[in-house]
Amino acid sequence: xxxxxxxxxxxxxxxxxxxxxxxxxxxxxxxxxxxxxxxxxxxxxxxxxxxxxxxxxxxxxxxxxxxxxxxxxxxxxxxxxxxxxxxxxxxxxxxxxxxxxxxxxxxxxxxxxxxxxxxxxxxxxxxxxxxxxxxxxxxxxxxxxxxxxxxxxxxxxxxxxxxxxxxxxxxxxxxxxxxxxxxxxxxxxxxxxxxxxxxxxxxxxxxxxxxxxxxxxxxxxxxxxxxxxxxxxxxxxxxxxxxxxxxxxxxxxxxxxxxxxxxxxxxxxxxxxxxxxxxxxxxxxxxxxxxxxxxxxxxxxxxxxxxxxxxxxxxxxxxxxxxxxxxxxxxxxxxxxxxxxxxxxxxxxxxxxxxxxxxxxxxxxxxxxxxxxxxxxxxxxxxxxxxxx
Ligand SMILES: Cc1ncc(COP(=O)(O)O)c(C=O)c1O
Numbered sequence: 001x002x003x004x005x006x007x008x009x010x011x012x013x014x015x016x017x018x019x020x021x022x023x024x025x026x027x028x029x030x031x032x033x034x035x036x037x038x039x040x041x042x043x044x045x046x047x048x049x050x051x052x053x054x055x056x057x058x059x060x061x062x063x064x065x066x067x068x069x070x071x072x073x074x075x076x077x078x079x080x081x082x083x084x085x086x087x088x089x090x091x092x093x094x095x096x097x098x099x100x101x102x103x104x105x106x107x108x109x110x111x112x113x114x115x116x117x118x119x120x121x122x123x124x125x126x127x128x129x130x131x132x133x134x135x136x137x138x139x140x141x142x143x144x145x146x147x148x149x150x151x152x153x154x155x156x157x158x159x160x161x162x163x164x165x166x167x168x169x170x171x172x173x174x175x176x177x178x179x180x181x182x183x184x185x186x187x188x189x190x191x192x193x194x195x196x197x198x199x200x201x202x203x204x205x206x207x208x209x210x211x212x213x214x215x216x217x218x219x220x221x222x223x224x225x226x227x228x229x230x231x232x233x234x235x236x237x238x239x240x241x242x243x244x245x246x247x248x249x250x251x252x253x254x255x256x257x258x259x260x261x262x263x264x265x266x267x268x269x270x271x272x273x274x275x276x277x278x279x280x281x282x283x284x285x286x287x288x289x290x291x292x293x294x295x296x297x298x299x300x301x302x303x304x305x306x307x308x309x310x311x312x313x314x315x316x317x318x319x320x321x322x323x324x325x326x327x328x329x330x331x332x333x334x335x336x337x338x339x340x341x342x343x344x345x346x347x348x349x350x351x352x353x354x355x356x357x358x359x360x361x362x363x364x365x366x367x368x369x370x371x372x373x374x375x376x377x378x379x380x381x382x383x384x385x386x387x388x389x
Pocket of ligand 1: 033115116118141186216218222247248257258382
């Protein structure tokens with residue numbers, strides 16, 4: 001996105017930046033664009049200032065993908081790239097996801113980024129009479145889609161520990177179109193155990209059988225809480241329940257734009273027909289297979305993130321700034337002042353942190369976790385900005 005704010009408005013709608021940009025965000029599910037539209041984001045490309053030295057704004061994985069992914073991408077190009085309808089490796093990719101999930105290929109849909117699945121889910125289950133139900137704050141893209149199609153949005157505040165308030169979500173679910181359970185939750189970084197989620201899902205399904213339930217597991221690879229894990233088995237058991245996963249976070253492949261959902265075949269057909277999910281190409285398929293098979297690398301990645309997370313949270317705690325126990329590759333810190341002030345001050349020193357997350361933007365900032373080296377350097381800036389140097 002190398003264009004200026006003015007150019008952005010010109011391309012996507014004169015005098016209608018909010019509308020145009022919302023449409024664009026829905027298309028791409030890109031957090032940075034949301035920050036850009038807020039005009040207050042990390043500002044890395046649009047607002048001048050020093051170049052960004054450390055990028056801790058969009059929960060990307062600064063360690064990148066497994067070396068085996070890079071090797072597979074280098075090895076693969078051949079004249080077979082000329083065969084594209086469908087790309088030759090596509091079915092193996094779907095089979096690999098199915099095996100990895102304990103499912104069958106007919107339980108899987110793939111997309112160019114899991115954001116497309118979220119959009120499709122809202123399109124499939126919500127209408128002006130069937131609400132979208134979500135925590136507040138949570139990943140806001142699907143709520144944006146719901147507003148676009150004039151479906152009511154029911155926002156349910158997170159609980160005192162900044163976790164999804166499952167009881168409130170259950171209450172909101174009755175008669176609604178879709179319940180969105182972001183687990184772990186972005187931006188609050190908390191996770192619920194599988195048994196808590198299972199109980200909530202079963203109650204919703206008993207009380208409101210037609211309501212769809214999407215469990216977004218974008219950050220699940222990073223969760224270390226005992227009892228946390230994927231809800232894929234429940235998704236295979238119950239109609240209208242499905243999980244979404246992404247290659248953008250722990251797999252370090254945000255730029256490759258790959259995600260998928262797993263559920264019953266009828267559920268996947270309903271979601272897949274509701275919105276274009278993009279078109280996965282041959283190299284994406286090759287990279288995805290290599291990524292899923294390299295479980296050793298994923299174990300290393302998880303360990304590395306945990307080490308960096310413990311250190312970073314420990315540093316903030318020692319300064320007197322609390323954050324909920326993070327189960328992700330970001331932390332949500334109570335900095336006791338507006339996120340925008342903290343963000344702008346860090347940005348002036350080349351460190352980009354997350355955008356505003358209403359309704360908590362007056363006190364909380366989201367900081368993505370980079371490498372240990374990134375965090376040690378960024379911490380010098382954080383300490384200074386927070387007056388603790
Ligand atoms: C919770 C959550 N779900 C989905 C997405 C969409 O990611 P992608 O489209 O890159 O898979 C994001 C991106 O930040 C996210 O935080």
